[in-house]
Amino acid sequence: xxxxxxxxxxxxxxxxxxxxxxxxxxxxxxxxxxxxxxxxxxxxxxxxxxxxxxxxxxxxxxxxxxxxxxxxxxxxxxxxxxxxxxxxxxxxxxxxxxxxxxxxxxxxxxxxxxxxxxxxxxxxxxxxxxxxxxxxxxxxxxxxxxxxxxxxxxxxxxxxxxxxxxxxxxxxxxxxxxxxxxxxxxxxxxxxxxxxxxxxxxxxxxxxxxxxxxxxxxxxxxxxxxxxxxxxxxxxxxxxxxxxxxxxxxxxxxxxxxxxxxxxxxxxx
Amino acid sequence: xxxxxxxxxxxxxxxxxxxxxxxxxxxxxxxxxxxxxxxxxxxxxxxxxxxxxxxxxxxxxxxxxxxxxxxxxxxxxxxxxxxxxxxxxxxxxxxxxxxxxxxxxxxxxxxxxxxxxxxxxxxxxxxxxxxxxxxxxxxxxxxxxxxxxxxxxxxxxxxxxxxxxxxxxxxxxxxxxxxxxxxxxxxxxxxxxxxxxxxxxxxxxxxxxxxxxxxxxxxxxxxxxxxxxxxxxxxxxxxxxxxxxxxxxxxxxxxxxxxx
Numbered sequence: 001x002x003x004x005x006x007x008x009x010x011x012x013x014x015x016x017x018x019x020x021x022x023x024x025x026x027x028x029x030x031x032x033x034x035x036x037x038x039x040x041x042x043x044x045x046x047x048x049x050x051x052x053x054x055x056x057x058x059x060x061x062x063x064x065x066x067x068x069x070x071x072x073x074x075x076x077x078x079x080x081x082x083x084x085x086x087x088x089x090x091x092x093x094x095x096x097x098x099x100x101x102x103x104x105x106x107x108x109x110x111x112x113x114x115x116x117x118x119x120x121x122x123x124x125x126x127x128x129x130x131x132x133x134x135x136x137x138x139x140x141x142x143x144x145x146x147x148x149x150x151x152x153x154x155x156x157x158x159x160x161x162x163x164x165x166x167x168x169x170x171x172x173x174x175x176x177x178x179x180x181x182x183x184x185x186x187x188x189x190x191x192x193x194x195x196x197x198x199x200x201x202x203x204x205x206x207x208x209x210x211x212x213x214x215x216x217x218x219x220x221x222x223x224x225x226x227x228x229x230x231x232x233x234x235x236x237x238x239x240x241x242x243x244x245x246x247x248x249x250x251x252x253x254x255x256x257x258x259x260x261x262x263x264x265x266x267x268x269x
Numbered sequence: 270x271x272x273x274x275x276x277x278x279x280x281x282x283x284x285x286x287x288x289x290x291x292x293x294x295x296x297x298x299x300x301x302x303x304x305x306x307x308x309x310x311x312x313x314x315x316x317x318x319x320x321x322x323x324x325x326x327x328x329x330x331x332x333x334x335x336x337x338x339x340x341x342x343x344x345x346x347x348x349x350x351x352x353x354x355x356x357x358x359x360x361x362x363x364x365x366x367x368x369x370x371x372x373x374x375x376x377x378x379x380x381x382x383x384x385x386x387x388x389x390x391x392x393x394x395x396x397x398x399x400x401x402x403x404x405x406x407x408x409x410x411x412x413x414x415x416x417x418x419x420x421x422x423x424x425x426x427x428x429x430x431x432x433x434x435x436x437x438x439x440x441x442x443x444x445x446x447x448x449x450x451x452x453x454x455x456x457x458x459x460x461x462x463x464x465x466x467x468x469x470x471x472x473x474x475x476x477x478x479x480x481x482x483x484x485x486x487x488x489x490x491x492x493x494x495x496x497x498x499x500x501x502x503x504x505x506x507x508x509x510x511x512x513x514x515x516x517x518x519x520x521x522x523x524x525x526x527x528x529x
Contacts (some may be wrong), residue, residue: 056399056402083403086403087403088403093397107404111406124485160404179431
């Protein structure tokens, strides 16, 4: 795979928060035009990875490249320019509560372009049509269901026609129908708009159904990667445990503790 | 025991200093020219409405009552010396020099400051600030700057309205109820209130309070731990710290302005 085939290249990156190491020497490439999934147990900093790619936090060392441009220690102006080519769907949707759905989607276009209002209107309606919410343009975020809010936020994330869309836990807390809608949308938008998608999630089945390439992140680094088929064949116990959702295995069910009997009967001594 | 309490003291002072540093960076970042002046004007106007106009009722009602109480208290003391004609002077000077700037700033901290903190804290908790950043829009310019200027413009005007309404309240009680001569009330006021000494100094006070209160409120929201507990703590400490800052600064400013 030649260099420019990857939209994101993370190499030898370390990141720690206060004294806790989150990522240790992680390498990860995101191929252009594909849906790449990043999976792993909760609390290992998958969202942090997206924030690192978005330049909201900086790694302690290593390199993160977006479109062959280094993002680590970049000046603010270039970073902001690079971000215009990224769309991010936050877990909560992060809609601006005081603006209508229409104005939310129009917001980045109004901020970053000098297009006349008549053209902005057409673009916004097209983006809303793509996520099936054209009829909800005049509603406010508080009037939307969770699934609709996420789709509206998705319309906003694609408003400026980004090269890369990052989805932070898009399936969490969704009913089966809106989950199915979002799964389909991610795939369709990726193929129709010719963008690259990164999906961070721990919903194994949904992710494997749409991803072209999957990274499993645990223990501060990538423990496995491959196409969904390759990962299904994987026999390493840690990966099998995660893919099949077994409670006990290399990732223990019990939080590290003293000996159980000792702690039960030793009180008072 | 002693060592651990000294350690704790050191940690606390460090975190206070770090907080001051973050607050300074926030303000500098917000006030730096962004090159999007025209786009920010509608945001400023909206915030002037939210922060300023919506604080009018509490300011007007409180001003009226403070003026009335001041007049009643002043009258009962002054009448003992046969000096009730000076009521206008007493009411107007108390309001312009002290009560106008101070009480309106305290009310502003409770009404608008706490709202600013909660609003920005909640924006942080719901990832709205992060999503602005990811859209390549600086939340300091988009969210913090308009609110800061709205606070700095609103509070001095609110303080002026507070004093004016207070004087009307004083007139209501002193002249219309207790029977002080209306002409004396106004003419004593006119001859005793100095432009520079009283009105300008009062305005300076209230501009300084406006900067401090708005700054504290915005910083507390921007720096809040994005959980429900964190936002409630931030809102409380906005009101507490603003109030203490107002009263402390008022003493310092009074010494500088009227001390000699």
